Amino acid sequence: MSDAHAHSVAFVRKSEIPPAPPPAAETGAWKWMRENLFSGPFNTIMTVVGVLIVFWLLSGLIPWIVNGTWEGADIRECREITAGTTGGCFAVIAERWPQLLYGFQYPDYLRWRPSLAFALLFVAVPPALFIMFLPRWTLIATAVYPFIAYWLIWGGTILTPVVAALGVVFAYTVFHRVERYGFVPGLAAGFATAFLTWWVGGTIADEFRTFAALEAVESRAMGGFMLNMILGIICVSLSIPIGILLALGRQSRLPIVKGFCVVFIEFVRGVPLITLLFVANVVLAYFLPPESNLDLIVRVVIMITMFSSAYIAEVIRGGLAALPKGQYEAGDSLGLDYAQSMRLIILPQALKISIPGIVNVAVGLFKDTTLVSVISMFDLVGMIRGPILSSTDWVGVYWELWAFACVLFFVVCYGISQYSQWLERQLRTDHR
Amino acid sequence: MTTITDPHRAEGFRVSQLINDTRYRSYTFQFIALVCLFLAFGWLINNAINNPVLQEVGIDFGYLQAPAGYDINQQPIPYTSQDTHLRASIIGAINTLIVAFLSIVTATIFGVIAGVLRLSNNWIISKLMAVYVEIFRNIPVLIWIIIIFTVAANTFPPISEFRLPRDGSDPDRTLLLGMFAATNQGVFIPRLTFGGMGWIIAATFIASVAGVFGWRAYARKELYEKGRELPVLLPALGILFLPVIVVNLVLGGPMGLENPEMGRFRFEGGFLLRPSLIALWFALSIYTGAFIAENVRAGILAISKGQTEAAAALGLRPGRIMSLVVLPQALRVIIPPLISQYLNITKNTSLAIAVGYMDLTGTLGGITLNQTGRALECIMLLMLFYLTFSLAISAIMNVYNRSVMLKER
Numbered sequence: 001m002s003d004a005h006a007h008s009v010a011f012v013r014k015s016e017i018p019p020a021p022p023p024a025a026e027t028g029a030w031k032w033m034r035e036n037l038f039s040g041p042f043n044t045i046m047t048v049v050g051v052l053i054v055f056w057l058l059s060g061l062i063p064w065i066v067n068g069t070w071e072g073a074d075i076r077e078c079r080e081i082t083a084g085t086t087g088g089c090f091a092v093i094a095e096r097w098p099q100l101l102y103g104f105q106y107p108d109y110l111r112w113r114p115s116l117a118f119a120l121l122f123v124a125v126p127p128a129l130f131i132m133f134l135p136r137w138t139l140i141a142t143a144v145y146p147f148i149a150y151w152l153i154w155g156g157t158i159l160t161p162v163v164a165a166l167g168v169v170f171a172y173t174v175f176h177r178v179e180r181y182g183f184v185p186g187l188a189a190g191f192a193t194a195f196l197t198w199w200v201g202g203t204i205a206d207e208f209r210t211f212a213a214l215e216a217v218e219s220r221a222m223g224g225f226m227l228n229m230i231l232g233i234i235c236v237s238l239s240i241p242i243g244i245l246l247a248l249g250r251q252s253r254l255p256i257v258k259g260f261c262v263v264f265i266e267f268v269r270g271v272p273l274i275t276l277l278f279v280a281n282v283v284l285a286y287f288l289p290p291e292s293n294l295d296l297i298v299r300v301v302i303m304i305t306m307f308s309s310a311y312i313a314e315v316i317r318g319g320l321a322a323l324p325k326g327q328y329e330a331g332d333s334l335g336l337d338y339a340q341s342m343r344l345i346i347l348p349q350a351l352k353i354s355i356p357g358i359v360n361v362a363v364g365l366f367k368d369t370t371l372v373s374v375i376s377m378f379d380l381v382g383m384i385r386g387p388i389l390s391s392t393d394w395v396g397v398y399w400e401l402w403a404f405a406c407v408l409f410f411v412v413c414y415g416i417s418q419y420s421q422w423l424e425r426q427l428r429t430d431h432r
Numbered sequence: 433m434t435t436i437t438d439p440h441r442a443e444g445f446r447v448s449q450l451i452n453d454t455r456y457r458s459y460t461f462q463f464i465a466l467v468c469l470f471l472a473f474g475w476l477i478n479n480a481i482n483n484p485v486l487q488e489v490g491i492d493f494g495y496l497q498a499p500a501g502y503d504i505n506q507q508p509i510p511y512t513s514q515d516t517h518l519r520a521s522i523i524g525a526i527n528t529l530i531v532a533f534l535s536i537v538t539a540t541i542f543g544v545i546a547g548v549l550r551l552s553n554n555w556i557i558s559k560l561m562a563v564y565v566e567i568f569r570n571i572p573v574l575i576w577i578i579i580i581f582t583v584a585a586n587t588f589p590p591i592s593e594f595r596l597p598r599d600g601s602d603p604d605r606t607l608l609l610g611m612f613a614a615t616n617q618g619v620f621i622p623r624l625t626f627g628g629m630g631w632i633i634a635a636t637f638i639a640s641v642a643g644v645f646g647w648r649a650y651a652r653k654e655l656y657e658k659g660r661e662l663p664v665l666l667p668a669l670g671i672l673f674l675p676v677i678v679v680n681l682v683l684g685g686p687m688g689l690e691n692p693e694m695g696r697f698r699f700e701g702g703f704l705l706r707p708s709l710i711a712l713w714f715a716l717s718i719y720t721g722a723f724i725a726e727n728v729r730a731g732i733l734a735i736s737k738g739q740t741e742a743a744a745a746l747g748l749r750p751g752r753i754m755s756l757v758v759l760p761q762a763l764r765v766i767i768p769p770l771i772s773q774y775l776n777i778t779k780n781t782s783l784a785i786a787v788g789y790m791d792l793t794g795t796l797g798g799i800t801l802n803q804t805g806r807a808l809e810c811i812m813l814l815m816l817f818y819l820t821f822s823l824a825i826s827a828i829m830n831v832y833n834r835s836v837m838l839k840e841r
Contacts (some may be wrong), residue, residue, distance in 0.1 A: 036555040043554050050556035256462045260469060270822035271815045272779035274793060278814075282807040286483045367572035374786055379478040381574060398582045406571045413570035 052272065068400075070094045092397045093404050096388055103223015103378050104387050110155075110215060113387035115228050117152040117378075120145060124380030129419065132426060136272065146237075152229070153222075155214035163201030167194040206396035219297040223378040225408055232298075232366040235304045239365075240358065242305065244351075249340065250313065251320055259315070267309035273368050276303040283377040302374055308365045315357030319350035352427050359420035363413045380405050486593045495804045496521070502799050504708060504790045524795030525817060531712050532778040538717035539777060540770075543724025550729055561725065562754065565835070568722035573784055578718050580712035581787040588616045591699065611691050613699065619710060620692035623703040636679045643671045708789035712781065720777050724770060732758070764836045773828045775822055782818070782832035792817055 024030060024382075027388060037047045067087025071094070078089040093100070104112055124145030127138035133333055147161035175190030208393035268276070280299040288294060311371035323346060331341025351358075373382030384401045450460045482485055496518040501664040509520060550561035568576070574707050586833040594613060648679045651662040692702025735758050743757040784791040785798055791815060 036553060040552060046554050046557050047554070048559055050554070053560060055557070210446050254458050254465070256460045256469075260465070265824065266826075267819065268818040270826075272782040272793075272818055274782040274785065275797065275811060275815050275818065278797060278801075278807075278811050281800075283811055286480045286486050286808060289479055290483060363570070367570075370572040370574045371783070373574070374783075379580070381572070385578065396586075398579075398586070402579050402582070404573060405575055409572055409575070410567065410570045414566060417570070 005215060025062045026235065031332055060090075064399075075395060075397060086399050088403075089397050090400050091199065092388070092394045092400055093219070097390065098382060099224060100401075101224045102226050103221065103383060105221035105223060105378075106217060106226070107215075107221070110217060113152040113155070113214065116357045117149040118161055118226075118229070120148060138338075151214065153226075154219070157205055157209055158212040158214075159201070159205035159208060163198060163205050166201060167197035170197050174380040183337065188348075219295040222297060224278065224383050227297075227372070227379040228366070228369045229318070231304060231369040231372065232362075234301055235369075236362045236365055238301075239309035241313050242309035243358075244316055244347070246309060246313035247316035247320060248316055251367055263309045264315050268307055269314065272308050273304070274374060276307055277371060277375050279303060296375075296377065300375075300377070304365065304369070306366075308361055311361045311364075312358055315354045315361060316350060318357065319352075319354035322353050323349055326382065355427065356420055357426055359416060362363075363416050366416075367409065380408065454509065462666045469482040476839060489805070493804070493809055495806050495809070496801075497533045498804070500800065501684050501803065504795065506709065506790055516770060516803070517796075518570075519545075519795040520800060523793065524792035527580060527780050527789065528778075528791040529782070529810055531709060531716070531789065532781050534713050535716040535720065535777045535781070536774050538713070539720040539724055539773070541774075542721030544728055546725035546731070548729025550725060551732060565725050568719050569837055573719045573780055574765075576722070576784060577711050577783055580715045581707055583708035584618075584710050585616055588614045588619075591617055592708045594699070611689075614694060616707070617701075618706040619706045620699050620702045620704055622689040622691045625690045632678060636675050640675050643675075644668045647671060657796065676825060706789070707789040708784065711787050712784050712789050712828055715775050716780055719772050720780075720840060723776075724773050727773065728771040729768055731762040735761050767836070768829065768833060771832075775825055778821060780827075 021027070022426060025034065025317040038044045042166060063086050065088065067082060067085040068090045069078060069081040069087060070090045072081055072089070072091040073095065075089065075092075078091045082089060098108060098111060102114060105116070122419075124141045127134050127140075128142045131139070144165070147165045148421045150164075151158055151161045171190040171194035175186045177186075178189040179186035246261050249257045250265060252261075253260045269290070276298065280303040281296070284299050286302070327345055327349065328341070334341075336344065370379060370381045372379050373385065376382070384405060388401060451455050456528040497516050499511050500517045501512050502520070504523055506513055507523060508530065511523050536704055544583060546561045550558050550565065552561075594615065602692060606839050611622045614634040642664055646669055648664060652662050654662055663834065681721045690702060692699040739757055739761065740753055748756065770822045781791055782793040782797075785793045796810055801807055804810075
């Protein structure tokens with residue numbers, strides 16, 4: 001039949017027609033715009049409003065940056081250069097960047113030391129952050145870093161950081177040896193060793209103050225963004241272990257320990273950081289021996305660490321509570337004691353869950369270090385508000401300076417939060 | 433942790449059991465912890481007792497009754513510099529609550545709008561909202577407060593530009609809508625005034641609010657018992673506003689707006705929002721709004737699509753799906769972090785001291801502390817205030833959490 005049919009019609013197509021291209025409205029940029037920008041009247045209005053906002057922002061921002069000048073010794077010269085345009089006067093940053101970064105008291109010929117410490121941060125931190133890609137021995141860099149950084153920034157004899165490091169090393173060795181008799185005796189022996197080492201070593205270091213010494217810089221001289229970094233890094237690293245202890249204490253079945261932790265956490269979380277900084281500034285000295293004479297920076301570190309460890313404790317408590325009860329029972333049924341089951345089973349999982357929360361606290365803490373400017377410490381905000389804006393050379397240059405501060409903080413905080421999101425994806429072990 | 437006890441081996445108590453037996457070990461630990469705690473506190477208190485400065489001045493709250501001697505620029509209740517430190521502190525506390533309340537309201541509005549818009553299908557809007565959230569979350573709130581204060585105090589025109597020139601020509605600037613004026617002294621806005629019978633209007637309004645709740649309950653009862661659906665929104669608006677308007681007309685209009693008027697040298701009448709209040713209010717709202725936006729977004733994303741589809745399959749209209757299915761579940765996720773953001777706002781109002789807004793930290797923790805030198809007492813009272821407030825809110829939040837918690841097993 002098909003044969004007969006084939007002869008009766010004039011043309012029969014023997015090959016398939018190539019597919020026609022989709023309609024212009026259904027492809028490429030056009031389709032994307034229709035779906036994402038103009039899918040309805042309301043959406044179209046929103047798009048127009050959005051474009052106007054973007055245009056308004058950029059039309060203010062771009063001329064300010066492009067026409068801005070980085071030259072000029074004071075506000076008058078600067079305004080002459082940018083005369084007639086809306087350009088920014090970035091010369092203030094070019095001239096005052098050492099003050100913004102290091103404060104106005106840090107000796108200028110020693111600035112290479114904090115800079116070096118900052119550069120070494122990029123050697124010391126990656127082993128801890130990217131532990132899954134780097135060999136474990138690189139963690140040595142992280143462990144050694146605090147002591148080197150202390151020596152570089154504060155100066156003094158190298159014996160001080162060496163003794164401090166030795167104390168930690170000895171304590172860990174002793175703890176490791178004694179631990180087989182129990183966790184608590186191990187801990188006690190470790191602490192005893194550390195304090196003994198520090199006491200003996202401290203006496204020796206006092207004797208040889210000039211041995212391999214860098215020029216000492218007082219804490220009072222720290223300022224600028226360096227102070228924010230110092231406070232942020234020290235307080236975060238101190239408050240994580242303390243926070244873990246507080247969280248465990250709050251979960252504990254021992255009523256006295258639990259009560260203390262609850263009261264501490266709720267008290268600290270209930271008051272603003274400023275009041276704690278006031279305590280550091282004026283009240284804390286009453287509760288310490290008159291001869292102790294602690295630096296303001298140390299007192300501030302104590303209070304900020306208290307503050308952030310309470311918040312971290314709450315985050316970790318959330319992580320502990322999120323673990324199924326079976327995990328705790330599994331630890332018990334394996335015959336592990338409390339310390340073992342916490343270290344080997346509970347905490348690794350609980351900490352993994354709490355990473356985003358801990359990073360949030362860390363970012364918040366870093367931002368909160370600007371509050372020290374209220375108790376007249378000259379961090380980045382304090383430097384801008386105090387010495388720079390009140391100097392006659394640069395009176396009225398607000399935008400450029402605050403934009404600089406915003407950029408510095410944004411880069412650091414945004415970087416940390418992006419890292420935490422990446423880490424969360426790396427640690428995700430469920431199958432999605 | 434559980435112990436394996438063997439009841440048949442009746443042995444005497446040995447001292448080593450205090451360490452090795454988990455039944456007694458907890459007592460040992462607690463005893464040690466208690467001793468350490470006592471030692472630590474004892475040491476601190478001992479230091480305080482022996483402190484030469486503290487020994488000299490002692491601890492005494494009597495200074496609260498002494499005249500304060502300083503002026504406060506924002507006075508919700510009458511105050512002169514002859515009043516006591518206590519009254520100054522109370523004004524500070526009220527100012528704290530004012531700015532906290534204002535910021536909470538606006539931060540919630542900003543946050544909800546930004547959070548919903550960030551999930552919008554519109555590419556440019558969702559990206560704009562993402563930029564807003566990231567920029568404001570990652571820069572310290574103190575910097576935002578100072579920036580906005582700088583803007584308010586330096587870029588707004590001086591009051592003199594609103595002044596009527598002597599030659600009778602028009603002033604450089606006029607009030608916006610005849611009501612608002614942004615000057616470098618602050619923003620002038622109209623003030624709501626009540627005449628002599630104002631309390632009747634206030635009472636009417638409170639009764640109306642109760643009436644709205646009553647109508648809602650009645651509508652729900654009708655729906656559940658008789659299946660009759662009553663409109664809620666329009667009647668509620670009517671109940672809320674009509675009585676007030678009627679009463680106001682009947683009484684001859686005691687309630688009204690008092691616009692700021694340009695006098696010879698300065699504005700008279702109206703209400704002045706000082707730059708410090710504006711900076712604190714706006715910065716806290718926009719900063720915390722960015723955090724609230726993230727909470728709202730997380731809350732909406734937490735509701736699985738199946739819920740919406742199931743509700744649609746049951747035949748519910750989109751508005752009902754939102755109000756009966758999605759929102760109740762999303763709110764359970766959103767409310768707890770929202771409350772803690774409100775607490776953060778309240779605590780962050782203490783940054784007022786950076787721009788000279790006279791809140792509790794500025795009065796009690798600032799000028800009073802500096803004038804009297806009673807640091808310990810002032811800071812204790814300051815902490816007590818914030819602590820009481822936070823704990824009260826936390827307690828309310830816990831009650832709420834329990835009431836909306838998923839009832840399981």
